[in-house]
Every structure is written in C-alpha cells, then in structure tokens.
Amino acid sequence: MPQLLLELFSEEIPARMQAQAARDLERMARERLAAEGLLPEALKTFAGPRRLTLVAEGLPAAQSDRHEERKGPRVGAPDQAIDGFLRSTGLTREQLTERDGVWFAHIHKPGRPTPEIVAEMVDAIVRGFPWPKSMTWGRGTLRWVRPLKRILCVFDREVVPFSIDGIDSGDVGEGHRFMGDAQPFRARDFDEYADGLARHFVVLDPEERKERIMDAARTLTFARNVELVEDEGLLAEVSGLAEWPTPILGDMDPDFLDLPPEVIRTSMRTHQKYFAVRDPQTGFLVPHFVTVANIEAADGGKAIAAGNAKVLSARLSDARFFWDEDRKIRLADRLETLKGVTFHARLGTMYERVERIAALAAELAPYVRDDGITRAKAIEAARLCKADLVTGMVGEFPELQGVMGGYYAEKEELDPEVVDAIRHHYRPQGPNDAVPVQSVAATVALADKLDTLVSFFAIDEKPTGSRDPYALRRAALGVIRIILQSRTRLPLKRFASDDLLAFFADRLKVLLREQGERHDLVDAVFALGDDDLVRIVSRVEALSQFLATDDGANLLAGYKRAVNILKAEEKKGPLPEGDPAEMAGAPPEEAELANWIGHVELEVGKALSKEDFAAAMLELANLRAPVDAFFDKVLVNSDVPAERENRLRLLVKVRDAMGRVADFSQVTG
Template identity: 80%
Template sequence: MPQLLLELFSEEIPARMQAQAARDLERMARDKLAAEGFLPEALKTFAGPRRLTLVAEGVPVAQADRHEEVKGPKVGAPEQALEGFLRKNGLAREQLIERDGVYFAHLHRHGRATPQIVAEIVESIVRTFPWPKSMVSGTSKLRWVRPLKRILCVFDREVVPFEIEGIRSGDVTEGHRFMGSGQPFQARDFDEYQDGLARTFVVLDAEERKERIMDAARTLCFARNFELVEDEGLLDEVAGLAEWPTPVMGDMDPAFLDLPPEVIRTSMRVHQRYFAVRDPATGFLVPHFVTVANIEAKDGGATIAKGNAKVLSARLNDARFFWNEDLSKTLESRLEKLKGVTFHAKLGTMFDRVERITALARDLAPFVRPDGITTQKAEQAARLAKADLVSGMVGEFPELQGIMGGYYAEKEGLDPEVVDAIRLHYRPQGPSDAVPVSSVAATVALADKLDTLVSFFNIGEKPTGSKDPFALRRSALGVIRILLQTRTRLPLRKFASDDLLAFFADRLKVLLREQGQRHDLVDAVFALGDDDLVRIVSRVDHLDRFLATEDGKNLLAGYKRAVNILRAEEKKGPLPAGEPTDMAGAPPEESGLINAVGHAEIELGKALDREDFEAAMRELAALRASVDAFFDKVLVNSDVSAERDNRLRLLVKVRDAMGRVADFSQVTG
C-alpha cells in the first residue's frame, strides 16, 4: 500500500524540545488519520536540529465510503435548531426519521481521496502544534518554534498540494547546512529521502546520532588509554545539536585539575556541552575533553579543539575564582546570609528551614543510631548543610549544592561523617540514586526530606494529579528508601500527620509494586495502624509468601466466608458478645476450631511480639485445616439459638485472630 512522507523543515529546533516534538507529531498524525478512518500499517517520526519527519506505511489511496446515523434535535425543538441541523448535514426535512421523540438521519458520505485529507491534516498539525515556546516570523501569522522554511509532503510518490502561510508543499529538501552540496534534492519516498540526507551529511535518526557520538568518542579515548565519562543527559542534548555529529578530543590546562572534579565536569557540561575524560586505572579526570562538532574538519578538528580549549579555560578560571573566594569563609559564617533567602512565602527563610532541619535531625538521630555522638554530629551537619547555597560556586552551578558544602566542610577540617552528611543530604534524588547509609548522613537526609514533606503538607501544598511542584513524591520515596535500606525503626506517626501517613502508604505501594509486590497487601498491613515501614514491609513480604501457598489461599477463602457470614448477621443486629465455649454435644469440628484458634491466639501473640512473622504465618497455616473442617461439617446458622450464637462468637474469634497479622478483608483474590 502507498506511503506518506512528511518533513517540516525550519531553523534550528532547540535540542530539549526535539524528542517531545517527535512524540507529539506521531500522536497528532495517528489520531487525525484514525479520525478519518485510516490505520497505517506503520508510522514513525524523527526529530533533529532542523527537521521533523514522519513516514506512514500502508495508507489507503482513498477513504472508504461511510454510512452513519446522526442524532438530531428532539421533536418539538425550536425551528432554528432543526434548520441548523439540516443545514450542517446537507439534509432535507423529509430525510429525517423520528424515533423515541428524537430526529435521526442516515448519512452516506463518499470517501475522499487521501491527498485531500492529508493536506487538511498537515495544516491542522502545523497550526496547532504544541511547542512549549513558539514565534512568528515576518508578516506570517504562523507560530512555529523557529521560522518554518519548507514543507515536503509526498503520498504515493506524488506531491500533496497545499499552502500554509505562503509555504507551498513540495518534494524537495536539503542536507547539511555546511557540508551538503548546497543544492536542494528531490525525494518522492522515504528511501530516497533518507539516502539523500545521508549523501548530504545528515543523520536522520536521533538514536543513530547517539550511537555515532558514543562510538567515536570512546574510540578517541581508547586510542590514548583514557575513558569517556559517560553522561546520558548530555548525550541526548548534543545529539540534538548536530546533524552530522563528529566527536573531537581537546586538551585543557592540567593546572585546573586541582579544582573539584564535579566543578570541572559541570563547567564542561553546562557551559560548553563537553564530555569529561578520566584515567580508567585511577578514576581521576585527565586534562582532556571531548566536544561534538557538526562538521568533519579538514584538519581533523585541531582548530575546533583549540578554540574550545580557550573557551573552557575562561570558564574554569571563573570557577577557580569562585572556589578561592568560597574557601575564604567558613560555612558557619554564611548562615547569617540565609536569613535573607526566602524558602517559601508561607514557610519563612532558608535560615528558618535550617533551624527546623537541625531540630528534626536531633529528634531522628536516636532512631537511626541510639548514641549521643551520632546526634551531636547530625545536628552539626544539619546546621551547615544549606550554607553552600549562598556560596559563589553554587550560585553559578546550582546543581552542585550539597556537593560543594562537603568540599568546604572538608577544607575546614570538620569530622568526616559531618562532611559526608553535608555532601549527601539531598540523596536519593531519583530511583537510581544511591541512598546515604551511614548513620549521620542518613539522619540529615531524613531530616531534610521530612521537613519538606511536613512543611508543605501543613500549608496545604499537596501533590494533585500529575502536579507536584515541590517534588513531594520524590521526597517521600527518599524517606522510604532510607528507612528501609538502613533498617531504621522510625515511628512515622510521631513526625507526620494522618494525611502525610496516607501519602507515605501510597508511595510505599508504588515502590513495592515496582518491585513486583501486591499493593493490596500493603493496604492490608497498613490497616493495622502500624507506622514502622521496616516492620510493614517485612509483614507484607511474609504475607505475600504465605498467600502464595495452598494453606494461605484456602485460609483466605475461609476468612472471607466467615466475614461474609458475620456481615450478614450484623445487618440483623449486634453480634453476640463473649467467648465461644465447648458446648456439650457440639460437633468435633467446632470443638477443634475452638481449641485451634485459642492456641493460635497465644502463639500469634508471642510471634508478633518478637516480630517473627515467619512463625506467625506458620500459626495461620496450622489454623487452615480446622477452619476448613468447621465449614465443611458445621452449620453456623443453627435453628438452636445458643448453637448459632456460639458459632458466631467463634467466627469473630477467627476473624480477630487473623486480623492481628493483617486486615485480610483488603486482600483481593
């Protein structure tokens, strides 16, 4: 079947917008084609520095005829409404059908030629494309990310004719701005298009550009026994800056290596978009960098490398100035300046936040490690952790907050545990980020995140839907990961409100679900009112394994049967109070369950007191046979009221005994 090829060619598209633009183009094209009855066999989009491209395979040459019933106004509606309906659909009054007090019409629409539909679709996409930022150029009314220069639109090897703000569609595009032939070339299908771009030094696919960059950069480093410091975010960016990416290795002044490596890498990355290079034997940076040019230079990139080295030296000289200036002051001396930095209009200054974090660290430390030394060091680290926010280096590179504070603390000769706590207190900042596990660092990181959560929840700034402007979900996951990894037995209720506890429960479910656990088990355990996440996760883990066994599945079925009976009886009135007794003449299965559940209660209590959840599950497993036998042989709703009441008391006892392990009513399945 025929192929549709579309290219929207413009001035440079910012690298950060390209990936989303490709997704938006695919989504919009797929939705609009589907609305016209077209379902392409394949549809793919590409984005690069100067072009958005779409290719759709298997698009029919024409739209199929369509028959549809259209609902009109109600019978007796105003005449204007009826006339409007007839006019809109090109109908006469006698074509209407009345059914259930409403007018309907049967429409037959002849399918249109695909090029006519494609022209309308492309114009709609271009005029409504959701660029984060856009502009108009000259006298044109069209808003595009940068001035739109050309539209290539071909279907079944023929140009789809249309015009948008003076730009006529065609079958012509152009290659690399500098290395191409300088002449546009014709492309009537995707193969001709891709081959033509390759001949004129354009790599169309972003993933191919990334592979080209990494392969060449690694080769350059390997040839000199170095190793590339890989950076996925930087790779995404530079792949969006060059149509014909060509890595070049440059040299930097070795004297700059006395700066912290994070400063060097950040200056390279943020200001110049260079990759750092290190010695694989030591892991230390070496005085070289890799930049990605957009041309293959005749001198092998020597001139490019020299020019980039000059610019980098200027940037690193600035960094050295900040470094030296920052070292002239202590972290403690910077705290006063935090009083002039607003954290949030309703939460005071950054100094106020420091005082809250310090108090929290003092309260949290005994739970992380119950010794006075940890508390003392955690207080000191918490007090100084935010001081680098008013340093020159962090002012220039905000992403180095915490890291620079660690360096300054180290230069002051502070305790190594305090240094690490300052350096690591923002961690973990994402799911792949390491968790601080030493007692002082874990305490300060917990204090930092708990203050964020408690403060914003207190002023009603909670996440809603997909909006989370203060990254509270990330903070909660950070707290959870620290507590679980350090095995810290923290009673969260001591520090969090009920709605914040519910928020932690929700985040814990997300985390466990990502690890393959069932979220309903988290609900079942949280329902007990426990606020110790370490204990909760242990219960969930043992409960999950128990319910995977035959004993677990059958006991759960018995529990649900008992609960259903009790709920039905509760609708009639209060359940009988008291303990079940071993009544004379009672079936042995009833007596057996009374004895079994009595024994289970005692042993469950012992196991739960010592947090031996494996033993608790064994006790539940031992209860299964007696529950099965009871339901198999004993009629709960006996005609003898004394028997009925006794058996209801017994079911209450079974429910309550199992309820000490988890709220099984919240377990699905």
C-alpha cells in the same frame, strides 16, 4: 500501498524540545488520520536540529465512503428542534426516516482522496503544534519554534499541494548547512529522502546520531589510553545539536585538575557540552575532553579542539576563582546570610528552614542510631548543610549544592561524618540514586526531606495528579528508601499528619509494586494502623509468601466466608461477645476449631512480639483444616439460639486472630 513523507524544515530546534516534538508529531498525525478513517500500517517520526520528519506506510489512495446514522428528535417535537437537526445534517425533512417514534438521518459521505486529507492535516498540525515556546517572524502570523523555511510533503511519489502562510509544499529537501554542495535535492519517497540526507551530510535518526557519537568518542579515547566519562543526558543533548556529529578529542590545562572533579565535569557539561575523560585504572579525570562538532574539519578538528580548550580554560578560571574565594569564609559564618534567602513565601527563610532541619535531626538521630555522638554530629551537619547555597560556586552551578558544601567542610577539617552528611543529604534524588548509609548522613537526609514534606503539607501545597512542583513524591520515596535501607524504626505518626501518612502509604505501594509486591497487601497491613515502615514491609513480605501457599489461599477463602456471615449477623444486631463455651453435644469439628483458636491466638501473639511474621503466618496456617472442617460439617445459623451464638463467637475469634496479622478484608485475592 502508498507512502506519505512529510518534513517540516526550520531554523535550529532546541535540543531539549526535539524528542517531545517527534512524539507530538506522531500523536497528532495518528489522531487526525484515524478521525478520517485512515489507519497507516506503520508510522514513524524523527527529530533533529533543523527538521521534523514523518513517514507513514500503507495508507490507501483515498478514504472509503462512509455512511452515518444520526439519531434526531422525537416525532412531533417542536419545529425548532427538527429544523436545527436538519441544519446539522444538511438534509431535508423528506429525507429523514422514522423509527419507534424518533427521526433518524442517514448521511452518506463519499470518500475523499488521501492527499486532500493530508493537506488539511498538515495545516492543522503546523498551526496547532504544542511547542513549549514559539515565535512569529516577518509579517506572517504563523507560530513555530523557529522560522519555518520549507515543507516537503509527498504521497505516493507525488507532491501534496498546499500552502501555509506563503510556504508552498514540495518534494525538495535540504542537507547540511555547511558541508557538501549545500544544494537542495529531490525526494519523492523515504528511501530517496534518507539517501539524499546521507549524501548531504545529515544523520536523520537521533539514535543513529547517538551511536555515531559514542563509537567515535570511544575510539578517540581508547587511542590515548583514556576512557570517556559516559553521560546519557549530555549524549541526548549533543545529539540534538549536530546533524553530522563529529567527536573531537581536545586537551585542557592540567593545572585545573586540582579543582573538585564535579566542578570540572559540571563546567564542561553545562557551559560547553563537553564529555569529560578519565584514567580507566584510577577513575581520576585526565586533562582531556571530547567535544562534538557539526562538521568534519579539514585539519581533523585541531583548530576546533584548540578553540574549545581556550574557552574551557576561561570557564575553569572562573570556577577556580569561586573555589578560592568561597574557602575564605567558613560555612558556619555563612548562616547569617541565609536569613536573606527566601525558601518559600509562606514557609520563611532558608535560615528558618535550617533551624527546623536541625531540630528534626535532633529528634530523628536516636531512631537512626541511639548514641549522643550521632545526635551531636547530625545537629552540626544539619545546621551547615544549606550554607553552600550562598557560595559563588553554587550560585554558578546550582546542581552542585551539597557537593560543594562537602568539599568546603572537608577543607575546614570538620568531622568526616559531618562532611559526608553535608555532601549527601540531598540523596536519594531519584530512583537510581544511592541512599546515604552512614548514620549521620541518613539522619540529616531524613530531616531535610521530612521538613519539606511536613512544611508543604501544612500549607496545603500537595501533589495533584501529574503536578508536583515541589517534588514531594520524590521526597517521600527518599524517606522510605532511607528508612528501609538503614532499618530505622521510625514512628512516622510522631512526625506526620494523617494526610501525610496516607501519602507515605501510597508511595510505599508504588515502591513495593515496582518490586513485585501487591498493593492490596500493603493496604491490608497499613489498615492495622502501624507506622513503622520496616515492620510494615516485613509483614507485607510474610503475607505475600503466606498467601502464595495453598494453606494461605484456602484460609483466606475461609476468612472471607466467616466475615460475610458476621457482617450479615451484625445487620440484625450486635454480635455476641466473650469466649465460646463448651457445648454438650457440639459437633467435634466445632470443638476442634475452638481448641485450635486458643492455641493459635497464643502462638501468634508470641511471634508478633518477636516480629517474626513468617512464624505468625505459619501459626495461622494451622487454622486452615479446622476452619474448612467447621464450615463443611457445622451449621452456624442453628435453630438453637445458644448454639448459634456460640458459633458466632467462634467466627469472631477466627476473624480477630487473623486480624492481628493483617486486615484480610483488604486482600483482593
């Protein structure tokens, strides 16, 4: 079947926009084709520095004829309603049909040629493309990320004719801006197009560009017995900057290696888009870098490397200036400056935030590690953890906040645990980031994140849907991960409001679900009102293992049967209270269950006091057989009131004994 090829060629598209632009192009094309009944067998898009490309396989030559039945007003409706319906369908009253007292319109639409539909689709896509930022140029009204230069659009090897703001469609593509003969080439299908780009020094597929960069960079560094410092984010960016990416190994001034390695890497990455290079044996940086050019230079890239080295030296000279100047002022002496830094209009200054973090750290420290030394160090680290925000280095490289504070604290010869806490108090900043394990660092990190959460919840700035401008979800997950990894027995109710506790519960469910646990089990444990995350997770794990057994699954069924009976009885009036009594002539199954309930209540209590939740579940498992036998042989709703009340008391005991471990009514299994 015919193939559709579309290329939208423009001036440079920012690298950060390219991946989403490819996704948007695919989505918009699929939606518009599907609306016309055209479903391609395959559709793929590509994005690069100067072009968006789409190829769709298996489209029909023309749209199928379509027949639509549309329901109208009732027979006898006012003429105004019927006339409006006729206008919307394009029919006359004689062409309507009547069924069950209602007018129906039968509309036949002959299928249109696919090129006609494609022309309309491309026009709509171009005019409605959701660029984060766009511009107009010349005297036109068309908006595009950068000036749109050319549109290649062919279907079944023929040009799809249309024009958008004076840009006519065609079958001509354009290669690299500088390399080759720079002459346009003709392309009537994707094979010709891809071949033409390759001949004109353009790598179309962004994944292929990434592979080309990494393969060449690894080869260059291996030849010098050094190793590339891999960086996925930087790789994604530089692959969007060059159509013919050509890595070049350059040399930097080795005198700059006495700067913190994070400073060197950040300067390379942020300002120059260079990859750092290290010694594979020691892991230390070496005086080299890898830059990605957009051309194959005649001298093998020597001039490019030399020029880039000069620029890097200038950048690192600036960094050295900040490094030297920042160390002239102690972190403690910078605190006053934080009074002039606004944290949030409704939450005060950064100085006030530091005071809150220090106060929280003082309260949290005994839970993380109950000794006065940890508490004193945590308070010191908390008071200094934001001081680097007013340093020159962090002003230049905001992503180094915390890291630079750690270096400056180290140079001041502060306690190593205080240094570690300042350096790592932002951790974890994402699901793959490490959690601070040292007790002072864990305390300050908890205090920092809890202050963020408590403060923004207090002013009702909570996440809504996909909107989370203050990264509160990330902060809550950070708190949870620190607590669980450090085994901190923190009573969250002491620090969090009810809505924040619910937020923690939701984030814990997300975390445990990613680890394979069921969210309903988290609900079943949270329903007990516990706020100790370590204990909650232990309960969830034990509950999950218990319900995976036959005893657990069958006991859950028995529990739900008992609860349903009790709910039905509660509608009639209060349930009987007290312990079940010994009834003369009671069935043995009733007496057996009463005996087991007494034993299980005692043993479950002992297990729970030791927080041995697995043992508590094993004790509950002893109820399975007597509960099954009870429901099999005993009639709860006896005609004898005393028997009925006694048996209801027995079911209340079963429900309450199991309810000490978890709220089994929340379990969906």
